Amino acid sequence: MDSLKYLLHYSEATKKQVLELIKQDKLALHLKNRYPNPHTIKTDKALFTYVNELKNSHMKNAPTLSKVLYDGKINVIHNALGTHRFISRVQGAKLKSKNEILISSMFKNxxxxxxxxxxxxxxxxxxxxxxNKAFYNLCQYMQPSYHQIEFDLRLYLTLIDINGKIESWDSSKSS
Structure with a gap:
């Protein structure tokens, strides 16, 4: 069960199902069948545009983003998949703020x-x-299947832990 560290708060029945997929070497196939193609957002510029479009369509009153980029060090340094930062500084008589989002570079593929x-x-x-509840309600408002995708992402992270590397998401390669 140590390989299921991303699924600790899920039910024993769910963990048993996942373990069975792992035992049968079908976890990668399950995920690739469910999500067959990788995205095409590979550059920081494309990511910035994508995040801004998502923000503007769901959170019109949210602060402007000053930086959005892929960061290769993020999961090593912060033990996270993405981070957000609010940077405030005094500029003359005004308080200026910058809002940044960094996404782990593992999400390029x-x-x-x-x-x-x-x-x-x-x-x-x-x-x-x-x-909190309001946070997850907002996530679900922006992405209605948020909880299912979060679970599937946890399965993907479990797969990475088992294989010791990131699986290629080339749909022509089925494990």
Whole structure:
């Protein structure tokens, strides 16, 4: 059960199902069938545009983003998949703020839904700081299947732990 560290708060029945998929070597196939294609947002510029479009369509009154980029060090340094930062500084008589989102570079080659889930999660933190009911309601408003995709992302992270590397998300390669 140590390989299920991303699923600790799920039921024993759910964990048994996951263990069975792992035992049968079908977890990768399950995820690739569910999410067959990786997204095409590979550059920081494309990511910035994507995140801003998502923010503007769901959170019009949210603060402007000053930086959005993929960060190769994020999961090593912060033990996270994405981070958000609010930077305030005094500039003359005014207080200026910058809002930034950093996404782990491991999300350059995953399905669109996984990237969207991380972006939605980080955007929700601009309105709700804590992981509370209002936070998850906002996540679900922006991505109606948020909870299912979060679970599937946890399965993907479990797969990475088992294989010791990130699985290629090339749909022509089925494990």
């Amino acid at each position: 995953v399905p669109q839904e996984f990237l969207e889930m991380i972006v939605v999660h980080e955007l929700a933190h601009f309105r709700e700081k804590e992981h």
